[in-house]
Amino acid sequence: MNEKAFYGQRDTNVGRSVRGHPATFGAADQKAEKSGCSPSTLPQFGRYAGSCPMRKAVTVRTTPMTNDNVHLAVLITMPHSHYSEKARWALDRLSVPYQEQPHAPLLHRLATTRNGGSSVPLLLHGGAHFTDSTDILVHMDAVCGGDLLYPRDAGLRREVEALETQFDEELGPHARRWAYAQLLSERSLLRQVMTRGVPQLEAALLPVIMPGVIRLIRAALKITPQSAARSLERVRGIFKEVDARLDDGRQFLVGERFTAADLTFAALAAPVLFPTGYRAAYPALNDVPAAMRTEVLRLRDTAAGRFALRLYVQERDRSHAVA
Ligand SMILES: N[C@@H](CCC(=O)N[C@@H](CS)C(=O)NCC(=O)O)C(=O)O
Incomplete structure (x- = not known):
């Protein structure tokens, strides 16, 4: 491929x-x-x-x-x-x-x-x-009728879309590159998370193709120690921007309620936060290399990190039907 x-x-x-x-x-x-x-x-x-x-x-x-x-x-x-x-x-x-x-x-x-x-x-x-x-x-x-994840108000919607695009194009890829850089050598941890819930045949095949998968990920994401460090800097930068946005005490990134901007931030920050309540398969934070754990704890302890973790607690199980 x-x-x-x-x-x-x-x-x-x-x-x-x-x-x-x-x-x-x-x-x-x-x-x-x-x-x-x-x-x-x-x-x-x-x-x-x-x-x-x-x-x-x-x-x-x-x-x-x-x-x-x-x-x-x-x-x-x-x-x-x-x-x-x-x-x-x-x-x-x-x-x-x-x-x-x-x-x-x-x-x-x-x-x-x-x-x-x-x-x-x-x-x-x-x-x-x-x-x-x-x-x-x-x-x-x-x-589902609109005005749920994206506000009907055109100005607010534009704001939500701009943030979602930034998180999609920057936070998601940079958080992922940094996290893979920490975890690619942890083969058995990776195997455990990458096989959760997959068809039995795929789970059985993964150990065989694992070396190729890891090579492919490293090459496709251009993972080197330098690029991983740059990606972490970029993640920290985005967290600082989110910190600043939250500085006025607002509960959500745009407007008065939960939108696609909040959802996208919390979902795509997961590789650097390991949130409780995350539904994707992740290793336990205690099992990852110490340097990674330290950085995750540092990012959790920012306004943006606390905000994302709060969204998992308060919003992850909430549906619009009961909101
Ligand atoms: N822009 C895409 C990005 C999705 C993406 O990067 N998916 C990764 C997994 S997190 C993937 O499927 N990578 C393997 C591939 O591209 O085949 C989206 O928002 O859905």
């Missing part, structure tokens, strides 16, 4: 939407989509993340997309992916029933390319596919 094509490329596949303009659906689809946020109208099977009581007591079953279940959302992920956690959090927040299909790194490409994408998360919903986390949030917010 082409190294450049691996990790963090935004692709331009069908189903990718321009902000605020979800991929087009037929009229009948749109009507059906309207009910997409009401769990009771959708087939009750699949793996539902989150704590919505309506999602309890379901069986896990891998279900190919057919005409019968085309409206059930399917989220293709990797267990440890922070962009996948961003999409998962949004679906949980909006009470959208979905089936999650986690895959081991590299092997995820079998699932994503088959569905018109490359990276994870990839969402299949209503006969369309969405190959970028932001597109997933924009689509689901619109489908």
Whole structure:
């Protein structure tokens, strides 16, 4: 596989939407989509993340997309992916029933390319596919009536979008590069997190392909001690900007309530914060190298770090239905 094509490329596949303009659906689809946020109208099977009581007591079953279940959302992920956690959090927040299909790194490409994408998360919903986390949030917010993750007010929405873009393009990649740089030599820790919930065959194959996966990650993310140090500096810089924004005592980054900006910050800062309540697979902070732990504790002890941790405690299990 082409190294450049691996990790963090935004692709331009069908189903990718321009902000605020979800991929087009037929009229009948749109009507059906309207009910997409009401769990009771959708087939009750699949793996539902989150704590919505309506999602309890379901069986896990891998279900190919057919005409019968085309409206059930399917989220293709990797267990440890922070962009996948961003999409998962949004679906949980909006009470959208979905089936999650986690895959081991590299092997995820079998699932994503088959569905018109490359990276994870990839969402299949209503006969369309969405190959970028932001597109997933924009689509689901619109489908659920709007004004949930993105404010209806145009000025506030622009502010949310600008922050989300900055976190997507800078915080996510820099936090990831730094974290991988600390963990790539910890093979058994990585194996544990990268196989959580994946199909048995992929879990069995991972130890065999692990050296190749690690080489690929190192090359694709251009990980060197110098680049990792630069990425940590960039993360600290973004945290300082968030500190400054929170300085007036506000509870959320934009406006008076939780938006896609808060969600994206908390999800994409996870590789440098190891938050409790994080749904992606991470090692315990006690098991990571001491230098990494020290830095994580330092970042946790900033206004931005405390803010992200608070969002996990107060907002991660909250859905709009009960907000
Ligand atoms: N812009 C994308 C970035 C997603 C991304 O970087 N995903 C990583 C995992 S965190 C991935 O799938 N990397 C492997 C690949 O690109 O095949 C999004 O927001 O969804």
